[in-house]
Structures are given as structure tokens and as C-alpha cells.
Amino acid sequence: MAVNRLGWTPVATRRAVMVKMMSRVEDQYPDTLQNIEFGIAATYREQPEMSDYDVMRVLEVLIDGYKGEKIGRPPRDVRLSDVERPLLDSVRRMCEWRLGRERLPVGPAGSEDLAPEPTTLDVIVLCLKRVLKSVKFWNKDGGRQGYLNFVIRYVR
Numbered sequence: 001m002a003v004n005r006l007g008w009t010p011v012a013t014r015r016a017v018m019v020k021m022m023s024r025v026e027d028q029y030p031d032t033l034q035n036i037e038f039g040i041a042a043t044y045r046e047q048p049e050m051s052d053y054d055v056m057r058v059l060e061v062l063i064d065g066y067k068g069e070k071i072g073r074p075p076r077d078v079r080l081s082d083v084e085r086p087l088l089d090s091v092r093r094m095c096e097w098r099l100g101r102e103r104l105p106v107g108p109a110g111s112e113d114l115a116p117e118p119t120t121l122d123v124i125v126l127c128l129k130r131v132l133k134s135v136k137f138w139n140k141d142g143g144r145q146g147y148l149n150f151v152i153r154y155v156r
Contacts, residue, residue, distance in 0.1 A: 025130045026130070029123060029127050031116065032098050033127050035094040035097070036094055036128065037151050037154075037155050038094065038155050039087075039091040039093065039094040040087065040151060041148075041151055041155040041156075043087045043090045043091075044148050044152060047083055047086065050148065052138070052144060052147045052148060054081065054083050054084050056135050056139070058080075058087045058091060059128050059132040061076075061078050062088070062092060062095065063125055063128045063129060066128070067121075098119050099120075099121070099124060100117075103115065
């Protein structure tokens with residue numbers, strides 16, 4: 001990476017590195033990202049009054065919780081709205097499934113569910129952060145429900 005005489009990396013180079021890092025997350029963990037976004041989209045379909053701010057808050061709570069779990073800290077006590085609570089449950093269920101801790105029903109009773117190869121807390125946190133970054137981007141671009149209106153078109 002190029003460094004100028006003051007020891008600073010040029011902004012353009014730093015941005016290029018950031019873009020490369022972001023694409024790595026999307027390239028390496030597309031299934032995990034899609035599962036998280038499915039949890040968000042499913043809740044939005046049931047609660048159309050939900051906003052991007054609800055999504056941001058829930059993602060921040062989950063990121064904090066999983067980071068705390070990694071270092072052995074008990075979960076913080078958070079108060080959630082009536083919209084945020086089911087969203088948290090939905091996205092957490094997807095994360096727990098990806099971690100191999102929870103089973104999701106797939107078909108009729110008695111059919112096998114599709115369990116993914118368990119992932120790590122680091123991967124879950126990385127993916128939650130990437131989705132949070134996307135929510136912030138689309139919210140800035142599209143307003144109160146910019147991200148939700150964007151993601152609902154692509155996640156069934």
C-alpha cells in the first residue's frame with residue numbers, strides 16, 4: 001500500500017482497500033448474509049410499519065451480544081419496541097441456525113431440515129456489520145425505509 005512522506009495512506013488507496021474488504025465478505029459469506037437479510041425481509045412483510053432505524057438498532061444489539069459472548073460477557077439488558085422484538089427474534093434465529101445451535105423447519109413434519117455447516121461468532125459478527133453498513137447506505141439514499149424497500153425486492 002502506498003504511503004506518502006508523512007506516513008499517511010492516500011484516501012483513494014484506503015477506499016480501494018475498504019471496497020476489497022467489503023466484497024470479500026459478500027464473496028465469502030453470501031449464504032450467511034442472505035439468511036440474515038431473509039430474517040429482516042420476513043419480519044418487514046409482517047410489519048410494514050418497521051423502519052430502517054429498527055433494523056439498525058436490532059443489528060447493533062446482535063453485534064454487541066455476539067461480541068460479548070465471544071469475550072465471556074453476559075448480554076446487556078436492552079429495551080426493545082414492539083416492532084424490534086420480533087425482528088430481533090427472526091434475525092437471531094437465523095444467526096443461531098448458522099452457528100449450528102438451532103434447527104429451522106423446512107418442510108412437512110418428519111422431513112429433514114437443511115442444516116448448514118456451522119460458522120463462527122466472528123463470521124456472524126462480520127456479516128451483521130456488513131448488513132448494518134448496507135442498511136445505513138440505503139437509508140441515507142432512500143429515507144426511512146430505503147434499505148427495507150431495497151432488500152424486499154431481492155429477498156423472497
